[in-house]
């Protein structure tokens with residue numbers, strides 16, 4: 001049974017899909033006025049893992065994530081740059097999609113844009129006014145929080161406590177237009193030069209909270225299964241989305257609320273004023289996307305995550321252990337030629353079954369990726385000790401491929417594509433072969449090519465030939481001089497293997 005921590009009930013609850021075999025999920029997307037930062041990336045990776053896991057568990061997942069392409073921040077940026085708001089929004093929407101694909105976040109099933117859904121939003125406002133939950137003031141429409149007893153139920157806030165904090169504002173006259181200081185804008189009258197739409201209250205545009213209420217209603221219907229976002233959205237954004245939905249339709253809104261924890265940089269809150277604000281695309285200029293994703297998975301999604309050079313380094317080292325397991329096992333399979341089988345089919349099955357069980361147990365417990373990775377590491381060491389020093393037969397190779405197959409499958413559920421991660425490693429290291437290695441291969445092995453990997457192969461072949469002739473001086477020279485360049489030669493039952501420090 002999958003358990004999900006539900007922010008609204010503040011407890012882990014058994015998960016039950018509202019429809020058999022199908023899960024409807026909504027995750028608040030970006031407001032497209034800038035590139036996304038790594039805190040946003042963390043949230044989107046968290047929900048990408050939730051979605052991938054639910055799909056792997058056999059559910060069909062309808063994943064809706066919006067683009068907020070009309071908003072104060074977009075308008076402000078457009079004014080600063082002397083551009084149309086729609087131009088700014090289009091540019092950063094495209095950049096956002098590119099950035100998400102770069103960290104292997106799946107495209108949503110549906111990615112609605114707020115500006116394309118205005119009629120649905122107006123309908124909701126009309127319903128809110130008709131039912132007495134909203135009122136108009138000079139083209140603005142406000143939601144009346146006092147009219148809905150359920151208001152505050154998500155964030156656990158009490159209106160009277162909130163009121164106390166706003167008393168000062170009211171005496172200064174700032175909140176005069178609203179009946180209650182806590183009331184929030186559902187629809188905003190347009191100021192000159194702003195994007196606007198025709199409405200029963202004149203030219204205007206939707207409030208941010210209304211957008212998600214309308215898009216989730218249209219594409220999922222109420223109540224849907226899971227609503228997700230960063231924990232900074234609980235109040236006021238999610239509280240207000242929920243209030244509008246419940247008031248306009250009388251229905252529940254979302255059955256489970258999931259919120260991802262914040263990301264800190266070097267144990268400090270990320271902020272422009274501290275100068276530690278990190279955009280995802282800047283980070284990806286120097287950091288391998290798989291290592292970044294791995295770092296995010298090491299912390300449970302609800303905990304706050306500390307991002308630092310040190311943590312990145314640790315993540316890279318840890319992830320390298322998994323890559324080494326896959327690479328070694330693949331090498332053993334490719335070089336399988338022994339006559340006698342050494343692997344016990346039953347033992348292989350047990351290992352795989354145990355791994356699958358531990359992974360499921362971790363992920364069923366509120367998507368605990370950190371525990372899931374422990375299961376991955378345990379499995380890797382089991383596979384390593386099983387295959388270490390073995391000469392595999394072709395029958396063994398089939399079993400070993402299955403061992404690696406399930407490892408790749410499960411890393412894939414976490415959004416890490418092992419084949420692509422290994423490829424990007426190989427591409428990175430091919431450029432790093434030192435010229436000295438090629439020179440050494442020319443000198444000792446009569447090598448005439450220019451490729452580092454080929455030079456290493458030529459040297460290994462020369463060493464094997466020297467050993468066959470019992471010419472130990474040459475064989476040792478190859479090993480010693482390669483080792484001084486950072487290459488280790490390991491003799492295995494299947495022949496010599498080169499690895500790099």
Ligand SMILES: [Zn+2]
Pocket residue numbers: 027028029212237241
């Ligand atoms: Zn939202």
